[in-house]
Amino acid sequence: MLFEEFDLELPGGLTTCLLGPSGVGKTSLLRLIAGLAHGAKGSVADHRATPVAGRIAYMAQQDLLLPWCSVLDNVLLGARLRGEATTGALEACARELLARVRLADSALARPAQLSGGMRQRAALARTLMEQRPIVLMDEPFSGLDAITRYEIQALAARLLAGRTVLLVTHDPLEALRLGHRVQVMSGRPARLDAALEPPGEPPRDPADPALLTHQAELLKRLAQAREAP
């Protein structure tokens, strides 16, 4: 039993980062919220008790770009799957998003021609293209090298501002850079600790001493979480 009487609240318009030991159920939680996993009793709803199904965009650790489609067509995948016309306004919107993730020149390239960082930026553009108020991210930047990750974090924080984001990550610094709230999940059945709320707006400067103090605290909590029953 991964979850029992488990309750997670995501404040609207803010980014919540979720950390915890491997196997604690972070990905399972994301999949439950996204409606991809079944077999659990519970509800995922907004403050008016309306279910959120259909208002969620999902971004995984793999970029999940379709190798046979151009970058632009990948960004337009959701529209194509829903049978919407992908020319005109939607295409302009997709190109605009690609420009914002600095991929305007690669719109017609195939994913295989891009670097890992570029592919993940394309996946970010595809996620934003969905225009969903809630965004679930499962370690989206963990496969990237440190510098690329640092850049894409700043980009993601800017582009995701105003949306309700749940970001699962293994990297305490990433959580502290991007999260309005940072929570550690531990134990079985899983529970959450009180949220850390670092000062300032994301993306935060990693050189900020306040952030480093929080990081020490977070590492301590993560170490405890590993011991938790």
Next chain:
Amino acid sequence: MSLLRPVIILLALAGLWQAVVWISDAPAYILPGPARVALMLATRWPELLEHGALTLAEILLGLALGTLLGSASALIIAWFRPARHWLMPVLVVSQAIPVFALAPILVLWLGYGMASKVAMATLIIYFPVTAAFFDGLRRTEPGWLDLARTMGGSRLSILRHIRIPAALPALTSGLRVATAVAPIGAVVGEWVGSSGGLGYLMLQANARMQIDLMFAALFVLGVFAVGLYYAVDWALRRALPWQADDAGRAD
């Protein structure tokens, strides 16, 4: 060099063949030398070409029909889960019974003309095509399917935009196998009963001890089969440039 290589291989094989003829001192009606066969090719080419064209047409029609039926079957069993339990045994039976055993029945039902040979070729490639495509259809990257579901894609649009394109590389490997085995179906059909085609020509030549003509027909068949394989392989590579094995461009 890559163009020269097949020529060198062919010349070496012909040389080896001639050496066997000289050493064994076999009479021409048992093992004709390459020169005699070349002479046959040079003098009887209109006849060889006429029969060859018929066999090639049977192979191509069988390939088209088998690909069509095989792909449709794969789509049906991928779409309707219960259909799998009903159609899979039929599929296995279609492969388990040797086509050689079916050939006389097909000739009896469909006649001495092209139809029975096309049916043979279709039958022999139906299983590899279906199995390969179905395998591809059910091995879609689960992440893509999850993503498509969160995007609100219907089952049909997910099939169309994700599962089918993702299964195309698997289908192409099925088609390569099909291209290699389709000539077997056509020629076996011609052996069992026909009034034309390379198989027919070989059988006639054999009965009249014209072994050199038989070898010439075999040569034409080989050229067609190899040519067809490379043509299909080339076309499939062009059709799916995103496929992983296309990394060959880099070297």
